[in-house]
């Protein structure tokens with residue numbers, strides 16, 4: 001990664017935070033929050049359901065058209081679905097070991113922000129992990145121009161409701177989702193309960209799970225990475241799994257990967273023995 005790319009990413013993250021601060025201090029209108037209420041849930045689904053459970057782990061199958069919609073939802077928060085998929089698969093391969101760029105052992109700053117500025121893996125390594133997605137020209141385009149959809153949304157919001165709507169509707173979701181993702185990367189690898197003896201230090205963290213709509217059941221996720229459901233029990237709420245079920249019921253996705261009771265019991269028994 002070049003110096004210029006690092007500066008661009010660091011500048012982008014700093015600018016998003018400063019813009020949000022300026023908009024909040026400068027005053028916002030009700031319409032700005034209406035835009036937020038529409039965009040934030042879509043962007044959150046774009047991170048948890050699209051980027052993480054679909055593009056990184058293929059927890060379900062879908063059509064080429066809906067796959068494109070999922071990639072666009074991921075892009076609402078300046079996320080790059082294919083890049084994330086490659087990087088995240090490397091996280092699972094090297095979890096909490098030397099090659100894990102956002103392991104807590106690298107320090108809080110590196111885990112929370114540093115790995116977003118420089119993910120530590122070469123573009124070649126990331127592409128190798130996620131190359132199958134690049135067979136579709138529309139995904140290859142988004143891989144090269146990941147920020148374009150979010151910038152277009154910001155432009156439309158600016159034209160509709162001015163500076164504050166652009167920031168509250170277009171930038172605030174990205175800022176919140178950045179911190180939610182980093183909370184999983186950090187706290188769910190050093191604080192919480194370990195229900196499964198995985199090779200990494202992943203944990204189930206109730207508070208993070210509630211704040212990230214199910215992503216905080218991270219020890220479960222490291223044990224069963226392909227499972228569409230991270231909260232494996234009724235007492236482990238997983239809103240993103242609920243969204244996947246709704247998509248399945250609507251016929252938008254299929255082949256949803258689930259862990260049957262027998263497999264779950266075997267995994268639990270393996271821990272006790």
Ligand SMILES: [Zn+2]
Nearest residue numbers: 095202218222
């Ligand atoms: Zn992890």
Ligand SMILES: [Zn+2]
Nearest residue numbers: 056088221225
């Ligand atoms: Zn994962």
